[in-house]
Amino acid sequence: MEEYQQSKLNRVKRGQNRATYDVDKINTILDAGFLCYVGYIYDGKPITIPMAYARREDKIYIHGSTGNRMLLSILESEKTSITVMHLDGLVLARSGLHHSVNYRSVTLFGNLKKLEKDTDKKDVLKWIVNQMVPNQWESLRPMYQKELDRTLVVEFTIETASAKVRDVGVADEPEDYELDVWAGIVPIKQVAEYPIADKGKPENMKIPKHILDYYEANK
Amino acid sequence: MEEYQQSKLNRVKRGQNRATYDVDKINTILDAGFLCYVGYIYDGKPITIPMAYARREDKIYIHGSTGNRMLLSILESEKTSITVMHLDGLVLARSGLHHSVNYRSVTLFGNLKKLEKDTDKKDVLKWIVNQMVPNQWESLRPMYQKELDRTLVVEFTIETASAKVRDVGVADEPEDYELDVWAGIVPIKQVAEYPIADKGKPENMKIPKHILDYYEANK
Numbered sequence: 001m002e003e004y005q006q007s008k009l010n011r012v013k014r015g016q017n018r019a020t021y022d023v024d025k026i027n028t029i030l031d032a033g034f035l036c037y038v039g040y041i042y043d044g045k046p047i048t049i050p051m052a053y054a055r056r057e058d059k060i061y062i063h064g065s066t067g068n069r070m071l072l073s074i075l076e077s078e079k080t081s082i083t084v085m086h087l088d089g090l091v092l093a094r095s096g097l098h099h100s101v102n103y104r105s106v107t108l109f110g111n112l113k114k115l116e117k118d119t120d121k122k123d124v125l126k127w128i129v130n131q132m133v134p135n136q137w138e139s140l141r142p143m144y145q146k147e148l149d150r151t152l153v154v155e156f157t158i159e160t161a162s163a164k165v166r167d168v169g170v171a172d173e174p175e176d177y178e179l180d181v182w183a184g185i186v187p188i189k190q191v192a193e194y195p196i197a198d199k200g201k202p203e204n205m206k207i208p209k210h211i212l213d214y215y216e217a218n219k
Numbered sequence: 220m221e222e223y224q225q226s227k228l229n230r231v232k233r234g235q236n237r238a239t240y241d242v243d244k245i246n247t248i249l250d251a252g253f254l255c256y257v258g259y260i261y262d263g264k265p266i267t268i269p270m271a272y273a274r275r276e277d278k279i280y281i282h283g284s285t286g287n288r289m290l291l292s293i294l295e296s297e298k299t300s301i302t303v304m305h306l307d308g309l310v311l312a313r314s315g316l317h318h319s320v321n322y323r324s325v326t327l328f329g330n331l332k333k334l335e336k337d338t339d340k341k342d343v344l345k346w347i348v349n350q351m352v353p354n355q356w357e358s359l360r361p362m363y364q365k366e367l368d369r370t371l372v373v374e375f376t377i378e379t380a381s382a383k384v385r386d387v388g389v390a391d392e393p394e395d396y397e398l399d400v401w402a403g404i405v406p407i408k409q410v411a412e413y414p415i416a417d418k419g420k421p422e423n424m425k426i427p428k429h430i431l432d433y434y435e436a437n438k
Contacts, residue, residue, distance in 0.1 A: 009262060013288055035306065035320070037256050039265030043228055046258030046265035048302040050324060069232055083267040087254065087409070090351055092430065096344050096359055097366045099351070101254070105269060125315050132309055132318070133405070140315055141398055147316045170417040179360055182421045186352070186434065187412035190306070198389040198402040205401050211311065215405065 009109055010160040018164045023058075026163045029104045030055045030084055034131040037083040038062065040074045053082070054127035060108065060156040061124040071152050075112050082108040082156060088167065090186040094176040100166060102185065108161045115153040118145075124153045135210035192218035228328055229379040237383045242277075245382045248323045249274045249303055253350040256302040257281065259293045272301070273346035279327065279375040280343040290371050294331050301327040301375060307386065309405040313395040321404065325382045327375070334372040337364075343372045354429035411437035 002023040004010065012019035020026070036053045039046055049070050054061045060082055064071045074080040089102035115121050125148075126137040170183045192215050197203045221242040223229065231238035239245070255272045258265055268289050270281045279301055283290045293299040308321035334340050344367075345356040389402045411434050416422045 009264070014284065014286075035304075037267045037302070039258055039267045041260065041265050045228070045298050045300055045328065046260050046267075047300050047326065048256045048258045048265075048267045050302070050304045050322070052320070065233065067233075079264050081264055081266050083256070083269070085254075085269045090411075092352065092355065092414075094360050095366070096348050096356060096362055097370070099348055099355075101271070103269070107266065109264065129315050129318055133311065136311065136318075137315060139400060141313050141395055141400055143315055147314070151316070172417075176360055177419050180420060180424070181358060181360055182424050182427050182430065183417040184421055184426075185415045185417075186430070187415065188409060189412065190407060190409050192309075193406035193408065195311075196404045196406065198391075198404075200396050201399060202401045202403055205399070207403075208401050211401065211405070 004158075004161045007160055010107065010162040012162050012164060015164060018166050020163045020165065021161070022163075026106050026161050027055065029086065029106045029163055030060070032086055032104070033084050035084075036060070036062070038070065038074070039081045039083070040070050041077070041079050042069075042073065052128050052132060054124065054131040056127060058158045060110075060158065061128060061153065062156065063125065063128060063151055063153045066150050066152045068152055071154055075114055075154060078112055080112065087188050089188050091166075091170055092182075092184055092186065093170045094172045094179050094181040094183045098170065098172050102166050102168075104163065104165050104167075106161060106163045108156070108158050110157045110159045113155045113157070115155055118148055121148055121151065121153045124155070125151065133211060133214045139208055139210070190218075223377075223380045226379055229326065229381040231381050231383060234383060237385050239382045239384065240380070241382075245325050245380050246274065248305065248325045248382055249279070251305055251323070252303050254303075255279070255281070257289065257293070258300045258302070259289050260296070260298050261288075261292065271347050271351060273343065273350040275346060277377045279329075279377065280347060280372065281375065282344065282347060282370055282372045285369050285371045287371055290373055294333055294373060297331055299331065306407050308407050310385075310389055311401075311403055311405065312389045313391045313398050313400040313402045317389065317391050319385060321385045321387075323382065323384050323386075325380060327377050327380045329376045329378040332374045332376070334374055337367055340367055340370065340372045343374075344370065352430060352433045358427055358429070409437075
């Protein structure tokens with residue numbers, strides 16, 4: 001079992017029983033989503049920006065316009081972290097204090113590099129689109145050079161990371177189990193609804209198999 | 220229409236057509252969720268922590284243990300911001316560049332105060348539980364004083380804020396509408412599944428109406 005090394009930066013302080021540094025478990029959480037929360041410091045304050053991402057090996061890729069204030073700032077300062085969270089349920093306990101949520105979350109620290117080569121940038125943009133909907137890139141109009149030229153692609157290499165997972169039932173005070181208070185879990189999930197065709201040709205086209213597959217897997 | 224004043228901190232630079240500073244619209248987005256992303260600076264790096272919240276007027280309330288490293292840090296430094304995002308759909312365009320998501324997001328800046336009075340703290344904890352599931356607090360075992368004593372409640376007063384909303388269809392290059400590429404929206408939403416009773420008494424209790432109401436409204 002390969003693990004990220006624990007340091008002051010990534011060691012989980014609260015709820016250590018829910019923490020893991022296992023590389024495979026962290027990658028599984030990352031691969032279950034496509035939206036991350038990127039932190040950066042602007043004017044002395046931490047700001048969090050939601051962004052699409054893709055993961056390959058120990059690298060997270062994000063992108064934006066070549067003028068993207070946040071990407072340019074974190075490339076220069078390397079002061080950033082990336083958080084991904086999936087909400088899995090509401091934990092409704094018998095007391096307020098033990099209310100919680102079931103979730104899988106990851107926090108990543110690492111170093112950043114701007115990708116310069118067109119072939120590398122194109123690969124990453126394909127991965128980002130396909131992390132959202134598998135096989136989607138292959139159905140699209142190929143990128144124009146001018147589109148590639150105005151896109152900034154950033155490679156974030158994970159140096160250290162931690163995950164927290166809560167996936168158990170209610171944990172109440174021992175004496176509270178006798179109370180006549182309902183307690184339990186309300187599972188929460190993110191689902192896809194049936195695809196809505198754009199105006200024009202798509203209205204008369206069959207929805208591609210890979211998009212229907214995505215819908216079936218996520219409905 | 221009341222609006223937050225625009226400053227260097229909250230002015231939206233990218234996608235200004237999607238930006239709003241309208242207080243009511245921002246509050247509506249905040250009231251549609253209960254999980255926020257709180258930014259703080261640790262060891263020079265911005266870290267984002269997911270937390271439950273409640274909103275009342277221009278205030279956001281968050282809480283944690285009295286030893287919570289992040290809450291203590293932002294109370295001292297006032298260097299924080301709060302982000303809330305709801306994902307509403309995948310925007311599958313005819314080209315990679317125009318892929319996007321539909322969403323509602325808010326970023327808040329403000330000042331922080333630790334609540335000291337027990338009655339104030341109790342009110343807030345009730346609001347936080349009820350922001351997750353309306354009317355839930357009223358069904359619970361009352362809080363013990365020792366539980367209140369070890370809970371840190373933070374009041375964040377919104378000083379400036381911005382929201383970004385994308386809620387339209389695909390926006391492709393004019394010449395791409397003639398391509399034989401399927402394009403459209405895959406709506407995404409967060410849903411609740413049927414409540415699962417905890418072991419013991421709840422297995423033989425009726426699920427309370429307010430929890431069934433939550434399920435019906437979110438299934």
